[in-house]
Amino acid sequence: MAKASNIFWHAGEVSRQDREKLLQQRGAVLWFTGLSGAGKSTVARRVEKKLYDMGHLAYVLDGDNIRFGLNKDLGFSPADRKENIRRVGEVAKLFADAGIITMTAFISPYREDRDMVRRLLPEGDFIEVYVACPLVECERRDVKGLYKKARAGEIKEFTGISAPYEEPLAPELVLETHRESVEESANKVIAYLRKQKIIPGGE
Amino acid sequence: MAKASNIFWHAGEVSRQDREKLLQQRGAVLWFTGLSGAGKSTVARRVEKKLYDMGHLAYVLDGDNIRFGLNKDLGFSPADRKENIRRVGEVAKLFADAGIITMTAFISPYREDRDMVRRLLPEGDFIEVYVACPLVECERRDVKGLYKKARAGEIKEFTGISAPYEEPLAPELVLETHRESVEESANKVIAYLRKQKIIPGGE
Numbered sequence: 001m002a003k004a005s006n007i008f009w010h011a012g013e014v015s016r017q018d019r020e021k022l023l024q025q026r027g028a029v030l031w032f033t034g035l036s037g038a039g040k041s042t043v044a045r046r047v048e049k050k051l052y053d054m055g056h057l058a059y060v061l062d063g064d065n066i067r068f069g070l071n072k073d074l075g076f077s078p079a080d081r082k083e084n085i086r087r088v089g090e091v092a093k094l095f096a097d098a099g100i101i102t103m104t105a106f107i108s109p110y111r112e113d114r115d116m117v118r119r120l121l122p123e124g125d126f127i128e129v130y131v132a133c134p135l136v137e138c139e140r141r142d143v144k145g146l147y148k149k150a151r152a153g154e155i156k157e158f159t160g161i162s163a164p165y166e167e168p169l170a171p172e173l174v175l176e177t178h179r180e181s182v183e184e185s186a187n188k189v190i191a192y193l194r195k196q197k198i199i200p201g202g203e
Numbered sequence: 204m205a206k207a208s209n210i211f212w213h214a215g216e217v218s219r220q221d222r223e224k225l226l227q228q229r230g231a232v233l234w235f236t237g238l239s240g241a242g243k244s245t246v247a248r249r250v251e252k253k254l255y256d257m258g259h260l261a262y263v264l265d266g267d268n269i270r271f272g273l274n275k276d277l278g279f280s281p282a283d284r285k286e287n288i289r290r291v292g293e294v295a296k297l298f299a300d301a302g303i304i305t306m307t308a309f310i311s312p313y314r315e316d317r318d319m320v321r322r323l324l325p326e327g328d329f330i331e332v333y334v335a336c337p338l339v340e341c342e343r344r345d346v347k348g349l350y351k352k353a354r355a356g357e358i359k360e361f362t363g364i365s366a367p368y369e370e371p372l373a374p375e376l377v378l379e380t381h382r383e384s385v386e387e388s389a390n391k392v393i394a395y396l397r398k399q400k401i402i403p404g405g406e
Contacts, residue, residue, distance in 0.1 A: 090273035
């Protein structure tokens with residue numbers, strides 16, 4: 001696995017490979033992207049639970065633990081959204097380097113921003129998971145009541161309503177949460193992790 | 204252990220306690236502070252190696268993996284130094300929440316900044332490790348040639364020379380790297396982790 005060029009290694013230190021051996025897994029970043037309400041966090045949490053039950057260490061970065069912490073100084077302007085994604089990418093990179101199966105759940109609507117994170121990470125670490133639920137279904141669910149507010153003009157620049165969502169062109173995984181159960185989507189992710197030998201049990 | 208107020212937990216999810224059980228350790232942040240050349244990174248790396256050899260997962264955040272990544276947009280102005288420490292604190296908080304024994308190695312010269320990180324973290328998670336090597340010895344070592352440059356005025360606001368270092372008033376641990384070997388300092392840290400039951404083996 002390629003090592004990040006900006007991390008220096010000294011003899012006798014514990015390497016990423018050592019940590020991966022200890023954890024019996026490979027570090028990676030599963031980058032969940034999709035509209036609000038598509039099910040990014042829900043599927044990520046289910047994957048986390050499945051991995052835990054198999055004895056694997058995973059961690060989910062999402063609005064709950066990032067927006068009020070590391071990124072509490074950032075708003076929703078285009079520049080701030082970009083910086084939000086950059087920082088999440090950098091933190092995810094550190095987590096993957098620690099050997100952890102890292103999942104991020106952010107709308108991350110811009111291709112350019114997601115590709116920036118892909119380039120940031122060592123080859124093979126970035127797994128783009130497109131949670132492809134149509135707008136009409138996300139709006140029907142409207143779990144947080146945000147679409148209603150966006151339609152009423154109470155929230156400006158809301159992705160899918162008044163701001164664009166750029167679909168991934170070549171995501172590693174596509175989850176169709178309007179047709180699959182959470183369990184089915186999570187199982188697709190687990191199968192992919194096995195196939196990529198991030199966890200054992202693949203062909 | 205207190206949970207961070209800004210992290211929401213839902214039923215059926217994997218909790219910090221679950222991860223700690225899996226890893227057979229408690230998450231924590233060992234915050235190494237001290238002058239440039241005092242030995243912060245060196246001791247942290249030795250502790251990391253010792254923990255690894257005991258089957259524990261640790262991770263070191265230092266200039267090498269932070270300054271050119273997450274904090275590459277920050278300089279050395281007072282405001283940027285503060286933001287540097289804040290972000291490292293937030294990332295360390297996430298790592299501790301993941302169950303990892305996290306070590307940070309930054310000069311972090313200001314009491315106020317270190318106390319901010321202490322307040323950021325759940326009670327008991329922040330362990331201030333004062334690497335107390337006198338200036339005269341750090342300057343004699345001058346591993347990176349930085350003191351020479353600072354004395355020549357080539358580096359402005361260099362901690363210990365032209366900028367203050369505020370000693371911790373009540374650090375959890377003091378390491379006297381001018382009197383102790385790296386091995387002795389690292390062993391003191393390991394003994395503390397046992398005593399606090401962050402790793403098993405204490406009284």
